Amino acid sequence: MNKHTCFILIFLFGGLNILFGQTKVGGLVKSTSGETVPFANVIFENSSEGITTNESGEFYLQSDQDYEAIVVSFIGYKTLRVPLESSVNLDMEIVLEEEAAALDEVVIYRGKTSKKNNPAIDILRKVWENRRKNGVNAFQQYSYKEYEKLQFDLNTLDSSVIRNPVFNGMEFIFDYTDTNRVTGKTYLPVFINESVTRVYGDNEMDKKKEVLLGNKNSGFNENRNLIDAVKDIYDDYDIYKPYIKFFDKSFVNPVSTTGIESYNYILSDSSYIDNKWCYNIIYYPRRENELTFRGNFWVNDTTWAVKKINLETSRDANINWVKQVYIEQEYEVMNDSIFLITRDFFMADFGLNKKKDSKGIYAKRTLLFDDYEFDNEKPESFYQQEVYNPQSYVYDRTDDFWETNRMESLNKDEKGIYVMLDTLTRTRAFKRAYNVATLLESGYFDFDGWDLGPMYSTFGFNEVEGVRVRLGARTYFGQNDPWRIEGYGAYGFRDDKFKYGISGKLMLDYKSRLIIAGGNRRDVEQLGASLTNTTDVLGRSLASSALLNVGDNDKLSSINLSTFSVSVDPVKNLSLRFGINYREINPASEGFSLAYYTDEARTEVDTEINQTELSTILTFTPGRKLSGYGVEPDVVNEEDFPTFFLNYSLGVREIFNSDFDYKKLQFFYNQPLLIGGFGRSNLSMEAGKTFDPVPLALLSVVPGNQTYFAIYNTFPTLDFYEFVTDSYVSAHFDHNFNGRFLSRIPLLRELNLRELVGVSVVWGDLSEESRMLDASGLMLQAPDDDPYYEYSFGIGNIFKVLQIEAYFRGNYFENPDARSFAIIADFGFHF
Structure with a gap:
């Protein structure tokens, strides 16, 4: 199966509401006048876990932790604490009350924000002045360990899907459904792959080498092209570059100097992250249908380094077959000039159309980075890439290897995916659907x-x-x-x-x-x-x-x-x-x-x-x-x-x-x-x-x-x-x-x-x-x-x-x- 076969499966499944996790909230944020409030900040109380509402004022937020309340805020409105009655609170309607100002000495802007006398843009200019180098590019040599988890899910499942004849003989799979923490949609995992890699690089020789240490997946060992294709969609970890590239397109980076012509910025909040005081800036596009994001990022108040950012495309972004792309990145600042990425999460929501309730497929990729080493010189021959090295042993690692090398433990649902998918790929019904998708693609x-x-x-x-x-x-x-x-x-x-x-x-x-x-x-x-x-x-x-x-x-x-x-x-x-x-x-x-x-x-x-x-x-x-x-x-x-x-x-x-x-x-x-x-x-x-x-x-x-x-x-x-x-x-x-x-x-x-x-x-x-x-x-x-x-x-x-x-x-x-x-x-x- 290559990258297009996966998308064709959308047609076949036409696209379960069994919910897991600790805390889930979702709903609509409105003003007292009844208008929706787009780009409002929704955060779990006493945490940095949050999201902004979309263009329609809607939000969904999920965490593995237990929380008793959420905090909703936006410039021009009173901050509201909303108690949570249970671990699952969906279809909430939150009404914000307007006020004259939200932060001391903050000028309030609605619609397109001004570039002058805007504290958010003042902070952004500080970020540009103190722009960091990606740590791996700041040293002569580098190496680090990379853990990757790649997952595909069928989403927006309902009773009509469960009764679809396509799933005859595969009914057991619906015991493994879950809800997506970004969109709140019900999904069914259909593929998972884990890998651990050691990455080496030499900036003086402009050489890079990746050594695969282990790989494990859910019965698709003969379909490496699907895994490799998704890896190739997005591989850009430098938040200070002018553009972020995926799907062969360049999206304007809201943190870069190019972003000021494409985004509105609003200073929204401030809080401690990793014991450092940070400002939270909300951004959203000035115009529709362009290759832009919406979301927010946190900036440290002394180093002016970006600590955390989320980026979400809007439904009107000019990408075919993709309803939404969501990216989260977290960084560690080594010193006054260097930052290192520690976590990168990428999710694409594929569908035949961009209607909210249309069915499709999630492609999710989580990357964790650790064990950085620098200035350990190796000879040029070390970086000579072999034409092919099968490394069959890396696909047969023991459970002990994975317990030691995973930087993020699998949750109980992800562990069950392996059992479910290995069974699924042996059923006649799944093989029939897979063969039809292969026919349409090849x-x-x-x-x-x-x-x-x-x-x-x-x-x-x-x-x-x-x-x-x-x-x-x-x-x-x-x-x-x-x-x-x-x-x-x-x-x-x-x-x-x-x-x-x-x-x-x-x-x-x-x-x-x-x-x-x-x-x-x-x-x-x-x-x-x-x-x-x-x-x-x-x-x-x-x-x-x-x-x-x-x-x-x-x-x-x-x-x-x-x-x-x-x-x-x-x-x-x-x-x-x-x-x-x-x-x-x-x-x-x-x-x-x-x-x-x-x-x-x-x-x-x-x-x-x-x-x-x-x-x-x-x-x-x-x-x-x-x-x-x-x-x-x-x-x-x-x-x-x-x-x-x-x-x-x-x-x-x-x-x-x-x-x-x-x-x-x-x-x-x-x-x-x-x-x-x-x-x-x-x-x-x-x-x-x-x-x-x-x-x-x-x-x-x-x-x-x-x-x-x-x-x-x-x-x-x-x-x-x-x-x-x-x-x-x-x-x-x-x-x-x-x-x-x-x-x-x-x-x-x-x-x-x-x-x-x-x-x-x-x-x-x-x-x-x-x-x-x-x-x-x-x-x-x-x-x-x-x-x-x-x-x-x-x-x-x-x-x-x-x-x-x-x-x-x-x-x-x-x-x-x-x-x-x-x-x-x-x-x-x-x-």
């Missing part, structure tokens, strides 16, 4: 040891095959399979021909990821849909089978491709592959030609290419995180790391009676960019050169796109084969503003739309020698006078799954049948 029907699919490529259409039907399958015993066989068969009803593809991979060594692979494919394909070479036997671009096309898609080819390769990872995230492939290429479309001259007099012509190619490919993906160690591991952080690709190919005539000798060099670079509060960008660049004359089928075609759907790194206003090169340089830049501007327009604000812009450019040349070889009859043209460019504007997040972009051609309007405009749609699940 597109494969799961059988015992093999999968059928992917179902999303079952039907296609092109002018050669007409309606195309495809059926595929693969072996699949688990995430860490050391070998895999995959194949498909396809049939076109217009050409009445059968096509197929089959491939296999075998891992010979786990630690170096030494893999041999090979396969064969006979199919119809749109060549030139990508500049960078690919020898993926089962790969097929959408350009080859899109149901809708612009103009005539009449330049398809028949290809018989056989490949064999050996790959190895000499170091982590660096892959080296040596391969050989043999291609037979023929035109498949009527009237389309790939012909070339075979003699210097240009009197003899051949229409088929038989070509053997040797390749050496280097791929470097620094920062990439993989889950699993099989032949096909899952990438956890797909949109977070750069990719460098270098390919040197050698065409050899002497092998398998090949037609041409040539040398080709290609480079590709892709870089995702998260630009603070301005959204997310992606930059990619490609360059290549073929050093010897080759015919059309072996040239580098600038990839056009005659479909109505997005195809990566293509030019939507170009037709297929409009530009052909043997030397080229191209670049694509796309930016998503994440609704930064549309969220400020009242009529559009509620739609959570996102602004998209982009520009693409390519320059290329075609040598006279390659032109002289060509006998296809096509007008071979390269963008050699001026670089060809196009630009785009679009709207994303339409109905949460659709984006539409308009592309405009920038030049070369004189080309025959040149298209000056294109509309492209793209579908997908994005946060």
Whole structure:
């Protein structure tokens, strides 16, 4: 199960009120005039455990301790002590009485607070002046122990859920329900994972190493990708940074200097925390629909260090499938310049919509930090990361190990989760639901040891095959399979021909990821849909089978491709592959030609290419995180790391009676960019050169796109084969503003739309020698006078799954049948 499978379970469960814990309170805070009081402070008496009411004046607060009263306060109202009649007090209605002032010498602000003469902002400026360094960055070397508890829960359970046929055979699980301490909703745990890690770092060498000491979970040992995916969502512990990043988005940090333009601040209270007098500051957004938080933080009155903070997103924050995110952090101040984080709690409430009572899933992650050590130097070799180290023993630790290394004991309900979930994963009913979720996410029907699919490529259409039907399958015993066989068969009803593809991979060594692979494919394909070479036997671009096309898609080819390769990872995230492939290429479309001259007099012509190619490919993906160690591991952080690709190919005539000798060099670079509060960008660049004359089928075609759907790194206003090169340089830049501007327009604000812009450019040349070889009859043209460019504007997040972009051609309007405009749609699940 990967990160999306978990979210799909929301659909299946459609989304019990058995309550545990010591003290639970919830309700509504109003004024004497009947208006709700948002952002009021609600705290257990004689404690620092508290929360602020939301935009509607609602609150829920829970503690493992017994308390007799809560204290409710807000600037402009009299502080109210509310006795608690029992350990559970829900649906409370608390009325605050207005008064002239709440604190001595405090100016009262309502609505948007002023930046002048505001004591809260005065305190905030003191925080900026005395900004601390994160302790791990203040020393040459550091190490610490980290305990992590990760949990998934189904939430908002009621009688309709219990009676749902989905749970037939799983009724026993409802004995394990509880209420969430942040939202007050009833939830059912469905997954728990604990781990203990020792983290080492050297700031001088900019090196970091994590050593897993122990891991324990609830029967999902084969699903490390789910665990790793949630870990990757949020990993930012420095409260003084301008932005806090999760779900590929940058939220404005209320404690940083960037926050003053996005938040209102109010000095609310003061109290002792860890025997130090602290001020409590409430903050909330100035505008709706922006990537901001609401909550409060405590600041020490002498060191001006933040001791404790909670951050909660509002329901109108522009994040898909996430109703709420809640973060708590606690710190220890070592001295006047350094702070250390001691506790970090992150919770995301996933749901199909943001209605208060809609059902969904909680993802909760608790991190505790302890046993800090500094300036203990280790050699550089210590930080050398292994390509893979299975460490199987860390998954089989004894109960004594966990009793010693847990920094926070499990409560009685969490201990019961292990028993319940290990039983649940063995029930037929749960396996059925799990398999349906896997099907929706991956597109494969799961059988015992093999999968059928992917179902999303079952039907296609092109002018050669007409309606195309495809059926595929693969072996699949688990995430860490050391070998895999995959194949498909396809049939076109217009050409009445059968096509197929089959491939296999075998891992010979786990630690170096030494893999041999090979396969064969006979199919119809749109060549030139990508500049960078690919020898993926089962790969097929959408350009080859899109149901809708612009103009005539009449330049398809028949290809018989056989490949064999050996790959190895000499170091982590660096892959080296040596391969050989043999291609037979023929035109498949009527009237389309790939012909070339075979003699210097240009009197003899051949229409088929038989070509053997040797390749050496280097791929470097620094920062990439993989889950699993099989032949096909899952990438956890797909949109977070750069990719460098270098390919040197050698065409050899002497092998398998090949037609041409040539040398080709290609480079590709892709870089995702998260630009603070301005959204997310992606930059990619490609360059290549073929050093010897080759015919059309072996040239580098600038990839056009005659479909109505997005195809990566293509030019939507170009037709297929409009530009052909043997030397080229191209670049694509796309930016998503994440609704930064549309969220400020009242009529559009509620739609959570996102602004998209982009520009693409390519320059290329075609040598006279390659032109002289060509006998296809096509007008071979390269963008050699001026670089060809196009630009785009679009709207994303339409109905949460659709984006539409308009592309405009920038030049070369004189080309025959040149298209000056294109509309492209793209579908997908994005946060």
